[in-house]
Amino acid sequence: MERLLNNRNVLGWLFLLPAAALLLIFLTYPLGLGVWLGFTDTKVGRGGTWIGWDNFAYLVGDSVAQLSLFNTLFYTTAASILKFGLGLWLALLLNEHVPFKSLLRAIVLLPFIVPTALSALAFWWLYDAQFSVLSWTLTKLGWIHQYIDFLGDPWNARWSTVAANVWRGVPFIAICLLAGLQTIPPSLHEAAALDGATGWQCFRYVTLPLLTPIIAVVMTFSVLFTFTDFQLIYVLTRGGPLNSTHLMATLSFQRAIPGGALGEGAALATLMIPFLLSAILFSYFGLQRRTWQQGGKD
Amino acid sequence: MKVAAADSQSMSYLQSLPRRVVTVYVPLVVFVIVLLFPFYWMATTAFKPDAELLSREGNPFWVHAPTLAHFHKLLFETPFPEWMLNTMIVAFVATFTSLAASVLAAYAIERLRFSGSRQVGLAIFLAYLVPPSILFIPLAAIVFKLGLFDTRFALILTYPTFLIPFATWLLMGYFRSIPYELEECALIDGASRWQILTRIILPLAVPGLISAGIFAFTLSWNEFIYALTFISSSEIKTVPVGVVTELVEGDVYHWGSLMAGALLGSLPVAVIYSFFVEYYVAGMTGAVKE
Numbered sequence: 001m002e003r004l005l006n007n008r009n010v011l012g013w014l015f016l017l018p019a020a021a022l023l024l025i026f027l028t029y030p031l032g033l034g035v036w037l038g039f040t041d042t043k044v045g046r047g048g049t050w051i052g053w054d055n056f057a058y059l060v061g062d063s064v065a066q067l068s069l070f071n072t073l074f075y076t077t078a079a080s081i082l083k084f085g086l087g088l089w090l091a092l093l094l095n096e097h098v099p100f101k102s103l104l105r106a107i108v109l110l111p112f113i114v115p116t117a118l119s120a121l122a123f124w125w126l127y128d129a130q131f132s133v134l135s136w137t138l139t140k141l142g143w144i145h146q147y148i149d150f151l152g153d154p155w156n157a158r159w160s161t162v163a164a165n166v167w168r169g170v171p172f173i174a175i176c177l178l179a180g181l182q183t184i185p186p187s188l189h190e191a192a193a194l195d196g197a198t199g200w201q202c203f204r205y206v207t208l209p210l211l212t213p214i215i216a217v218v219m220t221f222s223v224l225f226t227f228t229d230f231q232l233i234y235v236l237t238r239g240g241p242l243n244s245t246h247l248m249a250t251l252s253f254q255r256a257i258p259g260g261a262l263g264e265g266a267a268l269a270t271l272m273i274p275f276l277l278s279a280i281l282f283s284y285f286g287l288q289r290r291t292w293q294q295g296g297k298d
Numbered sequence: 299m300k301v302a303a304a305d306s307q308s309m310s311y312l313q314s315l316p317r318r319v320v321t322v323y324v325p326l327v328v329f330v331i332v333l334l335f336p337f338y339w340m341a342t343t344a345f346k347p348d349a350e351l352l353s354r355e356g357n358p359f360w361v362h363a364p365t366l367a368h369f370h371k372l373l374f375e376t377p378f379p380e381w382m383l384n385t386m387i388v389a390f391v392a393t394f395t396s397l398a399a400s401v402l403a404a405y406a407i408e409r410l411r412f413s414g415s416r417q418v419g420l421a422i423f424l425a426y427l428v429p430p431s432i433l434f435i436p437l438a439a440i441v442f443k444l445g446l447f448d449t450r451f452a453l454i455l456t457y458p459t460f461l462i463p464f465a466t467w468l469l470m471g472y473f474r475s476i477p478y479e480l481e482e483c484a485l486i487d488g489a490s491r492w493q494i495l496t497r498i499i500l501p502l503a504v505p506g507l508i509s510a511g512i513f514a515f516t517l518s519w520n521e522f523i524y525a526l527t528f529i530s531s532s533e534i535k536t537v538p539v540g541v542v543t544e545l546v547e548g549d550v551y552h553w554g555s556l557m558a559g560a561l562l563g564s565l566p567v568a569v570i571y572s573f574f575v576e577y578y579v580a581g582m583t584g585a586v587k588e
Contacts, residue, residue: 011491012412019403019462020418022395027425027459030436037436093326096318104330106575111333113571113578115520117538118560122336125343125553131351133339133358171333172582179583221427228429231522235542249431256435257527269432280427 038267044260055267064243065268068251072272074158075247076227079165083222084215086166087173092203094174095181105175112171120235123164127151127236151237154244161236161245165226173218180214181207220283224276248272340564343557344368351553368554369562372545378559380533381540386566388453388536389518395454396461396514397507403462404469405495409481419470426463433459434527441528452528453536457518464517465510468584472506473499509581512574516567537563 038055042048059065094105111119126134127150135147150160184207192202230249233239239246239254246254248268256265313321343351345364356362372378403422407415437456438447446452476499484494500507525536532544541559545552571578 008410009412012406012410012415015402015406015410016418017402019399019422019466022399022455022458023422023425023462026437026440026456027428027433030433030440031428033436033439034432037439042439089325090329093322093329096322098322098326102575104326105579106572107330108333109571109575109579110337110568113516113520113567114337114564115522115538115567117520117522117542118563119336119340121542121556121560122340125557126336126339128553131354131553136354136358167333167336175579176583179579224427224429228431230431231538234522234526252431252435253523253527257438262435262439266435269435272432276427276429276432 034266035270035273037263038270040263042263042266044257044262048263051263055264056271059264059268059271064246065248065251067243068239068246068248068268069271071158071245072227072247072249075162075165075229075245076223078159078162079169079226080219080223082162082166083169083173083226084219086170088177088215090170090174091177091181094178105178109171109175111168112175116168117231117235119168120164120232123160123167124151124236127160152241154241157237157241157245161233164232164236165229168232169222169226173222176218177211177214180211184210216283220280223279227275227279228272340557340561343553344561346554348554368552368558371552372555372558372562376545376555376559377532377535377540378537378562381535381537382563382566384450384534385519385536385538385563388450388457389515391454392457392461392518393511393514396458396465397511399458400462400465400469400510401495401500401503401507404466404473405499407466408470408473409499410491422463422466425459426467428459430460430521430523434523437524438527447528448530448534450534453521453525456524456528457521460521461514461517465514468510468513468581469503469506471584472503476502505577505580508574509577509584512570512578513581515570516578519567 037048039050039052040048041051041054090108094101094108098104126132129147129149129152132147132150134150135144138144139147149156151157188206188210189202192206197205228249229247230253233245233247233250234253237245239250243251248271252265252268254265255261255268259265342359342361345361345366345368347363347365347367350356350362406412407419407422441447441452441456446455480498480502481494484498489497519536520538521536522538522542525539526543529535529539532540535544537559541556541563545556545559
C-alpha cells in the first residue's frame with residue numbers, strides 16, 4: 001500500500017482526481033452535450049430526438065440569428081480595438097514616474113473587479129433617455145439640444161454597449177500590459193536613445209516587439225470574453241432595440257431559457273465555437289513568442 | 299522587478315515639466331475620472347431623495363439633501379440581505395473546494411510529474427478558455443437531471459469549472475518556483491508526499507494561495523449567467539442576479555434603491571480587493587504571463 005502511494009503515477013492521478021472529476025462532469029461532458037443538444041429538438045422539460053442539421057439550417061436562414069452574428073462581430077471588433085488602444089496608452093502612462101503610483105494602479109483596476117452586472121446598472125442609469133446626466137451635461141454645454149436616446153436607437157445602443165464594455169475591459173488590459181512593460185530592461189531604451197531614436201521609434205522598434213507575446217495572450221483572452229459576453233447586454237438592453245444589440249450569447253439564452261427551445265439555443269452556442277477556435281489558433285500561430293524575443297536566434 | 303521599475307524612469311528627466319503635464323498628467327487624470335465616474339454616480343444616486351433624482355434643475359453632481367431612505371428600503375423591504383448571504387456562502391464554498399482540488403492537481407502536474415502530466419497541464423489551460431456562455435444550456439440540463447435545479451449546490455458545483463483551471467494554472471507557476479532540493483531533503487528524511495505537500499510546499503506557496511483565493515472569490519461573487527439560469531426562487535438568488543432581476547419593477551425604475559443595491563453588492567469585493575491589491579494583480583497578471 002505504502003509503496004503504491006509513493007509511486008508517482010498512482011499518486012499523481014490520485015491527486016488529480018478531485019479536479020479531474022469536477023471538470024469532466026461539469027465542463028467536458030457539458031461541452032459535448034451542448035453540441036449534441038444542438039442536433040436535437042429538446043425543449044425545457046421534454047427530451048428531444050435527433051434532427052440532424054435542422055437547427056443549424058434554420059439558424060443560418062433566420063434573420064435575427066444573422067443579425068446577432070453581425071452584432072457580435074461588430075461588438076467584438078469595435079470593443080477590442082478600442083480596449084487595446086486605450087489599454088496600451090493607459091499602461092504606458094502608468095509606467096511613467098508619477099506621484100501616488102501604486103494608489104493609481106489600484107484605483108484603475110476597480111471597474112474590472114466590481115460585478116459587471118452591477119456596474120452595468122450604473123451605465124443603464126447613465127444612459128437613461130430622460131434623466132441621463134451625460135445628456136444633461138452636453139445640453140448645459142450647449143453641444144446638443146435634445147436628450148440623446150442612448151439605448152433606444154439601434155446604432156446608439158450598439159455604441160453605448162461597446163462603450164460600457166470598453167470601460168470595463170481597459171483596466172484589465174492596461175494592468176496586464178503594464179506587467180509586461182516592467183519586464184523590458186531600461187538599458188534597451190537607453191541604448192536606442194543614444195543611437196538617436198526618437199520617442200516614437202523607441203516605442204515602435206523596442207517596446208512594441210518585446211511586448212508582442214503578452215499582447216497576444218491578453219488580446220486573445222479579451223477577444224474570447226468579448227465575443228461571448230452576456231451580462232452587459234442582458235442588463236443594458238436585453239438585446240433590443242429591434243434585436244440590434246443581441247449577441248449570439250444573449251440570443252441563445254433568450255431562445256433556450258425563457259423561450260424553452262434548449263436545442264436551438266445550444267445550436268446557436270455551438271456556432272460560436274468555430275469563431276473562438278479560430279481566434280485561439282490565430283493568436284497561437286500568428287503571435288506566439290518567437291525565439292529572438294527570448295534572446296535566441298530566429 | 300523593483301529595480302527595473304525604478305530604472306525605467308531614468309530617462310524621464312529629459313522631458314520638460316510642461317510637456318509632461320500635457321503628455322502624462324492630463325491624460326492620466328482624464329482616464330481616472332472616466333473610470334471612476336460610474337461609481338461616483340452610483341454612490342450619489344443612492345443617497346439622493348427621489349425628487350432630486352427626477353428633477354432637471356440644480357446641479358446633479360451633488361447631493362443636496364442626502365437620505366438613507368433607499369438603503370432602508372433595500373435592507374428591510376427587499377430580500378437583499380438574503381442575496382448577500384447566499385452569494386457569500388456560494389463564493390466561499392466554491393472558492394475553498396476549487397482551491398483544495400487545484401492545490402492537489404497543481405502539485406501532481408508540476409511536481410509528481412506522472413506520465414501524461416504535460417498533456418493534463420495543457421488540457422487545464424484549454425479548459426480556462428471555455429467561456430460559460432457556451433456551457434450554460436447543457437449545464438442547465440445536467441443540473442436539472444441531478445435534481446440540483448434552484449439550489450445553492452447548483453452554483454457551488456458549477457463555479458469550480460472556471461475556478462479550478464485558473465487556480466491550478468496559477469498555482470503551477472508558484473510551485474515551479476519552489477526549489478526541488480527542499481523536497482529531496484524531506485524525502486531523504488522519510489517524509490511522505492502528503493507531508494511534503496502540507497508541511498513544506500503549502501507554507502511556501504501561501505502568497506500564491508492568497509492570490510488564487512482572492513481572485514476565485516471575486517470571480518464567484520461576480521458570476522452572472524449560471525446564477526441567472528439555475529436559480530429561480532428569490533430567496534436563494536445571488537446579489538448580481540437578485541438586484542438585476544428583482545429590483546427592476548415594471549416601468550417605474552427605483553433608481554435610488556437600484557444604485558444602493560449595486561453599491562452595497564460591489565462593496566465586499568471592493569473591500570477585499572483593497573486589502574489584497576498586490577495579490578490580486580499578481581494573480582491576474584501571473585495567469586496571463588505564464
